[in-house]
Amino acid sequence: MSAPDSTIYALATAPGRSGVAIVRVSGAEARNVIAHVTRRDPPRPRVASLRRIFGDDDAPIDDALVLFFAGPNSFTGEDLAELHLHGGPAVIAALLRMLRKMTNCRLAEAGEFTRRAFHNNKLDLAQVEGLADLVAAETEAQRRQALRQAEGAPSRLYESWRAWLLRTLARVEAFIDFPDEGLPDQLMRSIDGEIAELAGELSRHLDDSHRGEILRDGLTVAILGAPNVGKSSILNRLAQREAAITSAIAGTTRDVIEVRMDLGGYPVTIADTAGLRESADEIEREGITRALARAEHADLKLLVFDGGDWPRIDAETAKLVDDRALCVVNKADLLREPEPIAIEGRAVIKVSARTGLGLSGLGLSGLAAALTEAAEARMAAGEGVVLTRARHRAALEACHQALLRAEAAGLPELKAEDLRLAARALGKITGRVDVEDVLDLIFKEFCIGK
Secondary structure, X not given: OOOOOOEEEEEOOOOOOEEEEEEEEEOOOHHHHHHHHHOOOOOOOOOOEEEEEEOOOOOEEEEEEEEEEOOOOOOOOOOEEXXXXXXXXXXXXXXXXXXXOOOOEEEOOOOHHHHHHXXXXXXXXXXXXXXXXXXXXXXXXXXXXXXXXXXXXXXXXXXXXXXXXXXXXXXXHHHHHOOOOOOOOHHHHHHHHHHHHHHHHHHHHHOOOOHHHHHHHOEEEEEEEOOOOOHHHHHHHHHOOOOOOOOOOOOOOOOOEEEEEEEOOEEEEEXXXXXXXXXXXXXXXXXXXXXXXXXXXXXXXXXEEEHHHOOOOOHHHHOOOOOOEEEEEEOHHHOOOOOOOEEOOEEEEEOEOOOOEOOOOOOOXXXXXXXXXXXXXXXXXXXXXXXXXXXXXXXXXXXXXXHHHHHHOOOHHHHHHHHHHHHHHHHHHHOOOOOHHHHHHHHOOOOOOO
16 A cells, blocks of 8 residues: 555546546645645535636536535545546546646555545444445345445444443452452352353354354355256346357256346356266366355355256255255146145245246246345345454454353453453454454455546
């Protein structure tokens, strides 16, 4: 990261042609930037002003809305300017050339505006990550979760726990430092009870089936089954486009084909895989190996059976039936009595990729509706605080282990040290303690201009 005392600028909107483009400037030179490019003093803070933007030769570049935010009351905590221009590439390029020539001004690095907000205590680290997730959100459920984090819901919870730990640590240290001051004998017993209560709360918080992390990254669904049962046709129907090649020739799909979808506001990646069978073809065998690997790691498996063969079912596919499986009988238009009700104890969804039967999502019998219901069951978090990142989970697990040690510690000195470690672990989530080793990893997720 470059020197923090320089003034930074960047295009804050997407590159390319657009109706409006926003160029953002942050740092001590923000006032001078406005004065230089408009030939006028900056407008009053937080008041939009229509100004003409000039080039070095005093030739006009464009008319723009100019806003000035005086630090520390700005996003970055520094003086900050925004220039809202017409979004033509030539207009943007002309203004950026002007800024590049100014003393102590440089192009911002990825995430540098937000990083300055963090260093100036406008955002904590968990809020920064929530903001990154908000920018990247593809679905409504992701947006809601990211917004709660960016607004500080997890931070308030973890900081309340940390504040309690620090108060408790102070009581233990008082017990250590003033053994002759008549502190009640039951003090340590009371503290142990409170530690156990917080440890239980942490345990319940961690026992969340990774809902927040799955929602952030998206549910992964693998379509599996014997060759020619209609896996690719089902994928195409769900995607509403020809994402995978379909053919009557068995073994057409060799590699894993992925499609990203929004199902009821939940992000889902559906993967079509090679048909499961014995094969002498080296490439097809590799495809089958990849299919089985995808089945092992998928959040949900869509196991497809052939309705034309019913009641005979494919044994290799049936081996994969478990709590992560949805059983689908395709070619339902070819079914003969008795119709399928369950396979290996799992309820059956009857569809026909050829006719669209059961694929519309209208009603709980529709495959799209069943997938949406399964996604919601695994990702819906309500309005509570959920874990969204492995970094947060690791810190909370470290805190929980320290609390268990503190509760069991016989000596108050050992109890105090474990309480200190527990508070430090929580502080790493919000950045209240040294987190320099993770800052570069977090901010590289941002785009230039944010």
